[in-house]
Amino acid sequence: MNKHILLTLTAFSLHSLMNAQTLPKPPVAAVKPKTLTTNGDSRTDNYYWLNNREDKEVINYLTDENAYTDAVLAPQKPLEDKLFAEMKGRIKQQDQSVPYKEGAYYYQTNFVQGGEYPIYVRKKGSLTAPEEVMFDCNALAKGHNYYNLGGFEVSDNDELAIFCEDTVSRRLYTLRVKNLKTGQIYPEAIPNVEAGDFAWATDNKTFFYVKKDPKTLLGYQVYRHMLGNDPKKDVLVYEEKDNQFYMALYRMKSKKYIAINCDHNGVTSEYRLLEAKNPNGEFVVFYPRERGHEYDIQHYKDKFYVRTNYKAQNFRLMETPDKLRQPNMKAETGYTNDRSKWTEVIPNRADVFFQNMDVFANHLVLGERKDGLAKLRVINQKTKADEYLDFGEPAYVAGIGQNPDFNTDILRYGYSSLTTPASVFDYNMDTKAKTLLKQQEVLGGFDKNNYTSERVFVTARDGARVPVSIVYRKGTPKDGTSPVLQYAYGSYGSNTEPGFSSNRISLLDRGFIYAIAHIRGGQEMGRQWYEDGKLLKKKNTFNDFVDVSKWLIANKYAAPDKLFALGGSAGGLLMGAVINQAPELYRGVVAAVPFVDVVTTMLDESIPLTTGEFEEWGNPKKKAYYDYMLSYSPYDQVSKQTYPNLLVTTGLHDSQVQYWEPAKWVAKLRTMKTGDNLLLLHTNMEAGHGGASGRFQALKEVAMEYAFMLNLAGKGSL
Known part of the structure; x- marks a missing residue:
């Protein structure tokens, strides 16, 4: 095919190409019925057999789907290449971060x-x-086709570094130790560890790390290792018996303690502490786990600050003396496990969510949220005077940065908005002077003054006011003719921040409006916002997204036939649910690594991360949760109707959402959907949940997704 014809074809929609019947027929997965019975209810899963990445038939099917997707998207390849070149061209290749001490x-x-x-x-x-x-x-x-350095930790004498690597994208890391003075990498190689969860003792010889179960991928054991010893003889110092808990391990900022944090997915917290100077000692519980009680701690001189939701839905700040009750001590009062002795510093506030903190010798910094926006509050430890930093834009993200130095009056924080590239500031907490250290340099002639952002509230069907952050290039019409890409996540209390993306410019410059729906299931509007979007209220998440879509059309941001949706992981579940509920609203949908087979996955406790998710989705072994989950699970709710054009992506080695969920979903959709809209599955055969590694290779998948939407919007010409 000559270049002229190829360039001309890209100007047509992919839909037209399909109608022209110039492409091969899509693969059809074999039907192998399997009956699944739970709570007296039986379901038939025709594609359960795809749950085996070692099966050659499975690999052949995924390969056939990739070949079909490649064939369908071949005419847009010049546009993909152009988009990739644009996005890569905006990245300053020779670059460096702001140094920290x-x-x-x-x-x-x-x-x-x-x-x-x-x-x-x-x-x-x-x-x-x-x-x-x-x-x-x-x-x-x-x-290696994939590589990720999962963090490093330098010893107190600055001579040694623990680090870990993943070369498969399964998030099973191998821990090593490097001598930073000689360059020697020591012979110890400890497999199946948690990335970044390790800590040195003060002796510069002993360190602790978290071991993962290779099947469930849950970190569940903490070991002590002495340099030079055989890792097989490492000492187990703690094992988490409850597989609904996630685990983290780190050295606290004050350097006095090594902490083990066990968290039951937004329901329960428990910390264990060990003085770093006493590595052979026993970890001591700070406050025992108690269902419904979440807390975080920061050590400060002779006390601990405690961020707690005890009698405080949006969390409050308390303090308690640095007085841990050792295992051989009697249950006297005054220890950290005596909550009656905790003293309130900042009360719970109904309109402010207290989300994190950082402690300095002379100051305390709080990360808060109000009306869905991030706030940074600085408190002088001596005078108790406080202030909020002013950011001056309608939609932005700001957060406490990397501040390892305890004895400083300088706060480092990060800032970004929909129009302002990622920026790093130093703020003198005494003089109030603010210094911009670095702003992401966007090449290719980017000028932030060419773009504008808005923040609106959309009233959902039950009266909830949903924040929406919007960005577009100035001059883009808001008269009902523009294409809109709507994005959301809406799970785990994770906030979807209105930050900058240089990739997004490729859409904005081609006339797209980009809208982030801050739907329930996140925590943007406080803790209740999260509670109202999980478990038996999960459908609020989907309803919010659909209601925002209708508002964007009704208020002429989006052309009725040019509204697109994008979501990944739990946001992919969102995509599956909304196209079952309101498929007519969307011209095209990109579902990245989507969690779409909710019931079957949550019934299989051998699947990585399942048990830890019961508090998010519910345990379907209980009938009330089973019935509710079944009523929205995208795979189970596929029906005979016309679905939007769909591009579904996954990774063969995905540890978060197993590849077979999107594969099964696409297979079922092929047999059920009506009409001739596109249905494409792309499996990265060498990557996992995060896609390709490397800062440029990952852009190729973004370019594919953008080209898919641009073509459907009639903006695919070069």
């Missing part, structure tokens, strides 16, 4: 021209000192 060194992350991966470096004493390369991930990634 920890101990005697300044640490920094560098990127080099053409490099896919970061290079972690440090300088001793000053920024003019010689640069020491700790980890060159471009070199480490050689020979």
Whole structure:
């Protein structure tokens, strides 16, 4: 096909190409009925057999789907290439992060021209000192189709570093130790560890790490390792018996304690602490787990600050003396496990959600949310005077940055908005002086003044006011003729922040309006916003999204035939649910790594992460939850109706949402949907939940998704 014809074809919609019958027929998955019975109810799953990545027939089917998708999308390949070049061209390839100081060194992350991966470096004493390369991930990634350095931790004497690597994208990391002075990597290689969950003791010889169950992928054991010893002889110091809890391990900012945090998915918290100078001691419970009680702690001099939801739905701040009750002590009062002795510092507020904090020698910094927007509050520890930083834009994200130095009056924080690239500031908490250290440099002629953002509230069907953040290029008509891409997540209390994306410019410059719906299931509007979008109220999440879609059309942001939707993971569940509920609203939908087979997955406790999700979705072994989940599970609710054009993506090694969920969903949709709209499945055979590794390779999938929508919107011409 000559270049002229190919370029002309890209100007037509993919729908037209399908009607022209120039493409092969889509693959049809074999039907192998399997009956699944729960709570006296039987379901037939015709595609259960796809749950086996070792089966050659499964791999062949996924390969056939990829070939079909490639064939359908072949005419848009020039547009994909152009979009990829645009997005890559906006990235400053030779770049570096703002350095931060920890101990005697300044640490920094560098990127080099053409490099896919970061290079972690440090300088001793000053920024003019010689640069020491700790980890060159471009070199480490050689020979691997996927590579991720899962964090590192430097010993107190600044000589050694624990680090971990994943070369499969299964999130099972291998822990190693590197001598930063000699460059030697020690022979210890500890498999199946949790990324970043490790901590040094003060002796510079002992460290702790979290071991993962390779089947469930849950971190469940904490081990102590002594350098030079056989890892097989490492000492188990704690094991979490309840597989509904997630685990984290770290050294606290004060450096006094090593902490184990066990969290029951937004329901229960428990901390165990060990003095870092006493690595052979026993971890002590700060406050025992109690259903419904969540808390976080920060150590400060002779006390602990406690962020707690005890009698405080939006959380309050309390303090208690640094007095841990050791196992051999009597249950006397005054210890941290005596909550009656906790003293309130900041009360619960109905209109403010207290989400995190950071502690300095002379100041306390709180991360809060009000009316869905992030706030940073600085409190002077001595005078108790406080203030809020002013950001001055209608929709933005701001957060506490990397502040490892306890004895400083400088707060580092990050800021971004829908029109302002990611920025790093230093704020003097005494003088109030604000210094911009770095703003993401966007190449290719980007000018933030060419774009504008809005923030509106949409009234949902039950009266809830849903915030929506909107961005578009100035001059884009809001007369009911523009294409709109609507995005949301809406689960786990995770906030969808209105931050900047240089990739998004490729849509905005082609006339798209981009809208983020801050629907229930997130925590943007406080804790109740999350509670109203989970378990037996989960349908509020889907209803909110649909109601925002209708509002965007009714208020002429979106052309009725040019509204698109995008969501990934739990946001992919959202996509599946809304197209079952209101398929007529959407011209096209991209569902990335979608969690769509809710009931079957939540019934299988051998699947990674299932048990930890019961408090989010419910346990379907209980009939009330089974019936409710079944009523919205996208896979179970596929029906004979016309669905939008669909592009579904997944990864063969996905550890969060198993590849077979989207594969089964697409197979069922093929047999049920009416009409001739596109249905495409793309499986990355070498990646997992996050897609391709590397800062450029991942852009290829974004380019594919954008080209898919641009063509359908009639804006696919080069």
